[in-house]
Amino acid sequence: MLCRDYELKPIVDREKLCKVLCFPRVEEECCFSRLSQIRGLGVVEIYDFGKVVLEGGVRVVGKGHAAVVVLARYNNELVAVKIRRLDSKRDSLEREAELLILAKVSGFVPKVYTYSRDFIVREFIDGPTLKEFIATASLQQLRNGFAKLIEAAYSLDRIGIDINEISRPDTQVIFECGDPLKPRFIDLESARVSHNTSNVTRIIASIMRYRRAYPSFLDLTNEEIEHMLMLAKKYKIVEADSRKGIVERIILTLLR
Ligand SMILES: Nc1ncnc2c1ncn2[C@@H]1O[C@H](COP(=O)(O)OP(=O)(O)OP(=O)(O)O)[C@@H](O)[C@H]1O
Ligand SMILES: [Mg+2]
Known part of the structure; x- marks a missing residue:
């Protein structure tokens, strides 16, 4: 859920899209495979949005050691997508997604919509850390x-x-x-x-x-x-x- 209105610009430039999907590298093979993976999951748009600016000028919601997180559209919802970095020491995000699903009853974690080895499509939590x-x-x-x-x-x-x-x-x-x-x-x-x-x-x-x-x-x-x-x-x-x-x-x- 967004706490206020933002002007959202989808990333259309392929190089920028590849940068976020295959961070920190821009490899055509990775980009091709991840683009089809993420579309298969139901993500239709990724937005140039967030407090962190990656090299090349594209904005993202977050960047950690394991992943880059972007705001995206999934079905008709705005969601956060956690994208596994190519240099992550983890070889899959599936375990984290399963734990989030287990923790859902607590009401204190983002809801998971869908996931794969390289992506977790989850509720976007708008607000301060x-x-x-x-x-x-x-x-x-x-x-x-x-x-x-x-x-x-x-x-x-x-x-x-x-x-x-x-x-x-x-x-x-x-x-x-x-x-x-x-x-x-x-x-x-x-x-x-x-x-x-x-x-x-x-x-x-x-x-x-x-x-x-x-x-x-x-x-x-x-x-x-x-x-x-x-x-x-x-x-x-x-x-x-x-x-x-x-x-x-x-x-x-x-x-x-
Ligand atoms: N669902 C979400 N809603 C809003 N912001 C998010 C969400 N998930 C992640 N973020 C933002 O992205 C940042 C990185 O996400 P996350 O901590 O999951 O990645 P990480 O690579 O595991 O990070 P770290 O190296 O710190 O463990 C978070 O600190 C947060 O600012
Ligand atoms: Mg982490």
């Missing part, structure tokens, strides 16, 4: 955002999906339309199914890291910090049934 959110949000919005993030992390813990990426959540979390109550985990590339999940403690660890960088972060007292660290320790060792009460106490501390 956690890093951008932190730079502009008020104290109350930040507290609400982190409280919701703890709830989101707990819902993934409950379904047994451990997301490694959220140890560094800066660009792994997007707040849909800047709404503190709508965080989404967008990258499940190194996530795994586990009996011993620790997403909640990872978010608490990230709060501690932000506090080291900005001591007034979330305006928490030393007692509140101690309390949260104690709860995080408990969270790690208790049985799954007792985790809910601990999460509620963490959220209460953040929202006081």
Whole structure:
């Protein structure tokens, strides 16, 4: 979903299209095969859109080590397409897509429409990354955002999906339309199914890291910090049934 109207320009120049489909190289063979693959999946247009500009001037939604992400049209929807980079150390995006599908019940990940080895066609989450959110949000919005993030992390813990990426959540979390109550985990590339999940403690660890960088972060007292660290320790060792009460106490501390 888009949060506002944008003027969308489809990429028509073949060289530019090949650049995003076969990043970081422009190989005719790859381009030919990926173009037919992506059309076969139902993607009809790719847009020159986003905050990241690739060499050659084409704009994309995101660029990571494993993929380039573009805004595209699929059926009648605007979607994000994660495109596997040619130099990615992963040989397939299928596992990430399957984990996203498994995590769908949580409501905190983008919906997957279709996928293949080289593409994931998924919901486009329009909004600031956690890093951008932190730079502009008020104290109350930040507290609400982190409280919701703890709830989101707990819902993934409950379904047994451990997301490694959220140890560094800066660009792994997007707040849909800047709404503190709508965080989404967008990258499940190194996530795994586990009996011993620790997403909640990872978010608490990230709060501690932000506090080291900005001591007034979330305006928490030393007692509140101690309390949260104690709860995080408990969270790690208790049985799954007792985790809910601990999460509620963490959220209460953040929202006081
Ligand atoms: N569904 C989406 N909606 C909106 N933006 C997205 C979406 N998926 C990815 N992005 C943007 O693209 C960037 C890269 O995506 P992603 O993290 O999935 O790629 P990656 O190659 O696995 O990255 P990394 O090397 O950081 O692990 C994200 O940080 C985000 O800004
Ligand atoms: Mg990744």
